[in-house]
Amino acid sequence: MQHPSTHPAIRRVAIVGAGTIGASWAALFLAHGLEVVVSDPAPDAEPLTRERVRAAWPVLAELGRVAASANPDALRFEPDLEAALKNADFVQENAPEREDFKTALFARMDAALPAHAIVASSSSGLIMSRLQSGCARPERFVIGHPFNPPHLIPLVEVVGGKQTSEETIERAIAFYRELGKYPIRLNKEVPGHIANRLQAAVWREAIHLAAENVASVADIDAAVSQGPGLRWALFGPHMTFNLGGGAGGLGHFMDHLLGPVQTWWDDLGAPEVTPELRQRLIAGVNAEACGRSIAELAAARDADLTALLKTLRR
Template sequence: MKTPDQIHRVAIVGTGLIGSSWAAFYLARGLTVIATDPAPDAEQKLRHYIDHCWPVLEQLGLSPGASRERLHFTSDLNAAIEKADFVQENGPEREEFKVQLFARMDAVAPADVILASSTSGLAMTAIQRDCAHPGRCVVGHPFNPPHLIPLVEVVGGQATSPDTIESALNFYRRCGKHPIHIKKEIPGHVANRLQAALWREAVHLVNEGVATVSDVDAAVSWGPGLRWGLMGPHLILHLGGGQGGMSHFLDHLAGPFSRWWQDLGSPELTPEVQAKLIAGVNAEAAGRSINELEAERNRLLLGLLKLRRHE
């Protein structure tokens, strides 16, 4: 596989929301991006998205050589990847579609080029099954939006080589991401499963009338969410044990936590529950548009990311 310093041209396959965000990120890191998507208006939407993101990326800090002029677009899949040094796929989240797409890419991409999928929950073992060179296929799942959030989950399939996994981790790390290696394939990987677990209980609390949508959100963002932006749940609870650390914490609170787990809800997203959530979110937004909320999120994220740079 190519080493990180040999990767200069990244092919972005699929330029929806995730693909466009990836394209903006790689351009900001000084790489050349060759994007491809069959939709007739894909290039226009992609360039508009990158222009929209660029001021935020400038605030975060551009790498030497970063330029929107390094973006190239083609509707020809083969032309996009035949000279690429790394491929980031962002097609529809349908297994059979990705199986066929990876087989096509595998037939064209140079043998030492990694084929990474942004899939949020599919298994690479299935996606790589029709590839002649499955060892270079890997999941490189970002967290949304990829141009801002550092996390990338790297997951190999049964046929993925250890060299591919290590090379992908090193490449993402060199680009300024914080990659983690998921050692076992599981639906939804890790971060989305954690997010789903929290949201399940949040929906349950709203549906049971325990708290409003806005108060549940406040309970997270003004409470444990502040700590989670700095450390994960295990390390936070380790601190919660004082000088005794996790051992002391478990001695005192393993019982209560176990009882709370048993009492957690399992709501269903029925039309009635969905209506409650939509009404609650609209009330919490208080007339603010998606663009206004996005700008607020980005402003706060930039502050946190700049703070964490100095760790």
């Protein structure tokens, strides 16, 4: 994969931190014929990662994302971090979401990596300017936040810290695009980036509605999945309301409906998740699952995502 820079092509990818996200990234990188090494100190990390990669492979093949030379068994596992990073061109980091832990980890990775390597963090909400603060080469660190599962969901949020170079951001975006991802660039750092903030806003109101007993947990979920969620798979909120304005577009929509929407904003809740409310939400999703396990729900989600992605691609 060549990039418009003097740096070598990205061929060797190190994944630091396995788990669900790391294994999903591994499957995607392997499917594109890249050399992939995973490093995670957990004793069961290797068998779990290999199992998850094998489970993701049929879906990737169905979507036409598996290169002719790709092999899911080509994954290399290296518990020793420094050994895993020795020849890496690109690192996708998925360590625990703790600022102090990642800051120390980044400094350690920085010392072990070749000079040309990029480090992208899957952090779902931490600020890169803080994470890169202990690094000798902070310019090569960037956020590359995926949506779960990364081997299926196209979105990657890319944002640099105060010391991240423009070249690093551009190289990371180009690399993700070549993997078939849909990278978006954030112009400034905000906790939670963009998509998680939007999710959090919707979830906060969903919790408020449940707390106020406006509807059951299942019906509140259905209000999204059977309504606006279907439109959101095609367009975001701005474009959705642009269409809602008819021939006049968003301007017409705002002229006629911004006032009522503003009254809804003013009435949105800020719930306190008490132990009782927490248990009610858990009981609600368990009832909604109708006895299906997490694994069964995830498999159904991935099958439907695959069908949706194939439809959208057409």
